[in-house]
Structure formats: structure tokens, C-alpha cells
Amino acid sequence: MPPLDSPSVRVDAATTESLPLQINNENTVANPANLDYDLAIVGGGIIGNTLAVALQNSGLRVVSIESQAQSESIAKSRAYVLSMLSGQIFEGLGIWNQVLPQVTQFSQIQISDADYAGVVKMYPQDLGTDTLGYAASHEVLLTALQTKLVAAENITVMCPAQVVDVDYTDAGADITVYTPDCGAPTKIRASLVIAADGAKSSLRDRAGIATTGFNYWQSCITATIKPEKPHNNVAYERFWYAGPIGVLPLADGRCQVVWTVPHQQAEELRDLPVSEFLKALEHCTGGLLGKLELDSQRWLFPVKLMQSNQYIAPRLALIGDAAHCCHPVAGQGMNLGIRDAVALAEVLIAAHHAGEDIGSKSVLNRYAKWRKPENWVILAFTDFLDRMFSNQILPIVIIRRIGLFLLDRVPVFKYLALRLMTGLAGKIPQVARS
Numbered sequence: 001m002p003p004l005d006s007p008s009v010r011v012d013a014a015t016t017e018s019l020p021l022q023i024n025n026e027n028t029v030a031n032p033a034n035l036d037y038d039l040a041i042v043g044g045g046i047i048g049n050t051l052a053v054a055l056q057n058s059g060l061r062v063v064s065i066e067s068q069a070q071s072e073s074i075a076k077s078r079a080y081v082l083s084m085l086s087g088q089i090f091e092g093l094g095i096w097n098q099v100l101p102q103v104t105q106f107s108q109i110q111i112s113d114a115d116y117a118g119v120v121k122m123y124p125q126d127l128g129t130d131t132l133g134y135a136a137s138h139e140v141l142l143t144a145l146q147t148k149l150v151a152a153e154n155i156t157v158m159c160p161a162q163v164v165d166v167d168y169t170d171a172g173a174d175i176t177v178y179t180p181d182c183g184a185p186t187k188i189r190a191s192l193v194i195a196a197d198g199a200k201s202s203l204r205d206r207a208g209i210a211t212t213g214f215n216y217w218q219s220c221i222t223a224t225i226k227p228e229k230p231h232n233n234v235a236y237e238r239f240w241y242a243g244p245i246g247v248l249p250l251a252d253g254r255c256q257v258v259w260t261v262p263h264q265q266a267e268e269l270r271d272l273p274v275s276e277f278l279k280a281l282e283h284c285t286g287g288l289l290g291k292l293e294l295d296s297q298r299w300l301f302p303v304k305l306m307q308s309n310q311y312i313a314p315r316l317a318l319i320g321d322a323a324h325c326c327h328p329v330a331g332q333g334m335n336l337g338i339r340d341a342v343a344l345a346e347v348l349i350a351a352h353h354a355g356e357d358i359g360s361k362s363v364l365n366r367y368a369k370w371r372k373p374e375n376w377v378i379l380a381f382t383d384f385l386d387r388m389f390s391n392q393i394l395p396i397v398i399i400r401r402i403g404l405f406l407l408d409r410v411p412v413f414k415y416l417a418l419r420l421m422t423g424l425a426g427k428i429p430q431v432a433r434s
């Protein structure tokens, strides 16, 4: 148990000036009853925080625990494709007004196959919408979510604080949390634990949940570039035999590149002199954006497909990368996690209002049955795209070029592909319908 004279909940002092996280004043170890929560969210990344925001004003007492100081977690220099459905979800959660002015709205998506001349161009009117999706930076999304949490009275934020152990009981879980300046760890109790602790989820492993999947033969290089020509809000996905290259238009005129190639080639690209790297990039983007300038470090990520065999265990639910990971082609991973988070919130709030035990198997099953099959579809879709395009086997090359031709010419194919990519093909969470 925690020492009764030490603070159990701490806010990173370095970040409170810019973003004063609110800690419920009652929530001190002098009053241990207040360390009992309905729900503990472990991991305050974009997905964990989306769940926390979705639970604001729900009547559930929530604690969100994040091991990185705010300044550190916000500082990831990365941008994501944000699907239309994720935009609708953020609108429903009340953060879209803050996010929208800082994102790029896609005016067009262009898909092409290596040096094949045919380019599939997709426009908002193909879907009957105003845009086809967005490019948003990690910092913009996480800041908006964290700012929203400041006003949420039912949510306590522990940051930086790391969950080091969880003991599950029939009624809930005893969670041991280590806060850097606190000396002895703090114990808190919750009816339900949410693992939002990323792809290497220690909560998933500790609960003995196995995963299905594999590492790809590819890694992914990401970098930010300044193009000579304006990007005109066009998102590009160009498939090469080594792997796809995605170029995302950013709000400040720059672009983010996500370039997938076999591991060794990825390491070589990362280590090439800048001028040679840019030459290779200009070739692979087909000169679309003219001369390129490198505007960031080059980051390397191994790529894997992973699905947890169970999304739930007694008193535990997995969301986001803790539950699944997919190939970055088509920019789907975080969008799946956002849907997990609001689907789980919807299930839990309904159960709470109906007087059910939110950590019971019957309640958690509703979440798993909703999200796991939908996530399988996207995992399979991204795997299919990567395998179909990352090879030079002649019959497959012919089939995919016919496929691209049909995609370009048959409106219903374009419409269905866009419904899938924008997230609008699955069950729409209530928060996005408003």
C-alpha cells in the first residue's frame, strides 16, 4: 500500500504552465477511498485519451495513467491520415473545432502502381462528401484531447506515472503505479482496466493474452519534406515492388513521407547522404512535387500485422495498438484505435446506465464482438494491398493493373473502396452520428 504521507497523483511540473492538467483535489492518499475508480485507462496516447474524453460526464470515475511526461508524449514528430469517420468522432467528442484549423483536408487521393502510367484519382464527389480525409499531426491531436480532459470532472490524470503491476480479482483489479518522484509505489483499485499501452502492451502480456500475426519483410521510413511544388492538398499512395510510398500533405505546405521497403533497404535509405536520399525519393514519387528538401530526421519503424487473440479478459479490455497493429499502407492503424475507444465507451456507458457491472464478461463481450471482426477486415485489406502490389509476378501485375483500371472507371468500385478507407463502411458509433 502507498505511504499515506506522500502524494499519489502528480502532474508533470514542466508542463503545467502550458497545459494545466486538473487533478481532483479530493484524490489524495489521505483519503484512500478516492483511489477507487470504475475504470483505469493505462496509456495516455491518442487512443487512451480518446477513450477518456469519450467517458467525460459519463458518471463513471476514471483514472488515466501515462508513463511519459506530457512534453515528451506530445513531441512525436509524426502525422497521420485521419479518416472521415475519425473526424466525425472528434466532432462528436467536442475537439474538432480545435483540430480542424490545424489539419489538411484531402482534395484528392491519387493511387498509382510503380511506373505504370495509369493513375487512379479519387475526389470527394466520388463519395458525395466535402473531403476524403485529413492529415493531422500527433501534437495537434494529443494536445486537443489533453486540453479537453482538463475540464472533465470525473477524470483524474496521473502523468508521468507507470503501471508496474496489476492483480485481478473477481470484483476488479489492484493496480500498482510508480510515479517518479514519489518513492514508494501507489496502489489504486478499479472495476475495469483498459490496456491502451501500445503495441508492446505489458498489460496484454501480463494477462496471458496471446497474439496472432507476423513481422513483414519490410520496414517503414518516415520523414518530413518541403516540396518545390505546392501539394494542393493531394494525398499520394504509390506502390513500388519493394513496398508502398505514401505522401501526406501537411497544413504548412510540407509533406510527410511514409516509405515502406525491405528491412535492409530501409536501413540504407536512412543512412544515405541527404542528397542521395532525396534523389531516390524524387524518383519514387515520380517527380510529382518537384525538387524536395528534407525537413526532419529519418525515422525507421519495423512493420507488423498483429491481432490479439482476445480483446477482453476478466476485468480487462484492450484497445488501439495493444489490441492490433497493421501495415501503414492506407493509414488505418490509429483510426481503428479511435473506433475501438468510442465503441468501448458507448458499450460501457450504456451498461452503467442499465446498472450492469461494467467489468463483467457479458458487457465486455459486446465491445469485442463489435470491434474484433471489423478490425480483421482492415488488417486483411492492408495486408492484401501490400502483397498484391509489392511484387513483380506477371499474372499478379496484370490483375492489379486491371483492378486499378476498373477502380478508376467504375464509380461503384471507387465508392466502395472509399467507404472502406474512410471508415464509413463499418458500424458507426453513436458519437459520430450526432
Ligand SMILES: Cc1cc2nc3c(=O)[nH]c(=O)nc-3n(C[C@H](O)[C@H](O)[C@H](O)COP(=O)(O)OP(=O)(O)OC[C@H]3O[C@@H](n4cnc5c(N)ncnc54)[C@H](O)[C@@H]3O)c2cc1C
Binding pocket: 042, 043, 044, 045, 046, 047, 048, 065, 066, 067, 068, 073, 079, 080, 081, 082, 161, 162, 163, 164, 196, 197, 198, 199, 202, 220, 222, 258, 301, 319, 320, 321, 322, 328, 330, 331, 332, 333, 334, 335, 336, 337
Ligand atoms: C510509421 C507509421 C506511420 C503510421 N501512420 C498512420 C496513419 O497515417 N494513420 C493511422 O491511423 N495510423 C498510423 N500509424 C499507426 C498509429 O501510429 C498507431 O496505431 C497509434 O499511434 C497507436 O496509438 P496507441 O495510443 O494505441 O499506442 P501508443 O501511441 O503506443 O500509446 C501507448 C501509450 O501508453 C503508454 N504506456 C505504455 N506502457 C505504460 C504503462 N505501463 N503505464 C503507463 N503508461 C504506459 C506509452 O507511454 C504511450 O504513451 C502509423 C504507424 C507507424 C509506425
